[in-house]
Amino acid sequence: MTSEFILGHLNYWLFIVLMMIGFYIVVARGNYIKKIVGLNVFQVSVFMFYISIGKVEGGTAPIFPLDMNIDPDVVYSNPLPHVLILTAIVVGIATTSLGLALIVRIREEFGTIEEDEILEIESKLQAKENSAEGPSMGGRA
Amino acid sequence: MRHHLLLRVITKLLVGPIILFALYVQFHGDYSPGGGFQAGVIFAVAFILFGIVFGLTKVKQVFPPWIVHKLAALGVLIYAGTGIYSLMLGSTFLNYGAFTPAHPEHGQHWGILIVELGVGITVAAVMVAIYYAFAARPPVINDEEW
């Protein structure tokens, strides 16, 4: 555990801390909008992890000079993670909006967006269904 | 937002430059940071800003929903069509070099430009369509409660 090792890995650890905060928001909070925000935090920290893998010490952005006279001494960072993450961000917002649309529908059906309350309503509905249809199912339901 | 004069004036000033900037990002993406994804998002932001400040009915007059829905599909078709075209020219799917066999680099330039245009159209239309879908619902929180 030299200081060089710690400095070289500190960025990964920071991204993992961020990722875990996002994960905690998703699993521990009951509000659906907050869950979506937590999912975004999680997602963005994965993006940062990828981009930091592509970084080269002393490198620059992977765009050549306009006249295409490429100086062989210039170091460029790895463009491949950039491409992956670029498309992932836009796909991420599209899927996030799908999740938000689901939340809007849930609010219209149940009148709440808190997980606890929805589970309660669900179990009540289930109990009502069971007591109504129980006898016809032979009392097993 | 009828009472916010300042917002309305600034929005009128901003919408034009935002669309211009989106087109710059779209067509200059080969030479500088940018491309279809970013340009589409910026293009959609111009309409969303207009919609927030002037209301949904106004923006729907400018950019009707049925056109938005058709454009979203059109972008994907442009992208896939480019691939089919290169197939028809006897090359592999999405191989732009086939467009100008004498000088494959030029074919690549054209191919990238067209494909990015398709991406830009789809992303812009999708973002505007999603905004319309959310804004068309009657809100349960009214203006004063914010």
Add this chain to the structure above:
Amino acid sequence: MLVVTAIAILMMRHLFAVVMLSSVFSLLCALLFVTLDAVDVAFTEAAVGAGISTVLLLGTMALTARNEKMPRNFSPVPLLVVLVTGGVLIYGTLDMPDFGSATSPAQSHLATQYLTQSPHDIGIPNVVTAILASYRGYDTLGETVVVFTACVGVLILIGGLARRRRKDEGGAN
């Protein structure tokens, strides 16, 4: 900064503040991407994260609720799961190459090939665009279709198409 903002998002109960903080979080991310040489990604993150996603989250808030309710009881299970997962992930990074190392596996195979071949094959200055639209054309086609499909999903869920169908059924009855 990012960690502080994320913890603030965790603690806040007022959803409006949470949404604004997530916008701040996106902007800070964009700054980080610039320092990591990913200008294209920073551009997208600034436009998408700070622009569109804030508008959509605010729109959803206007349609649903303004405050988060207190969770009824605090359970240690999520915290435990998160800590264990984080510990395992950090253990996994111990074998990773140092940050910014030019000889790491990620830099040595495909990346150098793209960087040396693309001026010759494609001849446009922005390598990211070249890979996005040409080398990885299939991927990008797939991503575009995903975006399109998500749009179709949103329109089916809340796009007002259902209302038209109900009217048709009413007419048929």
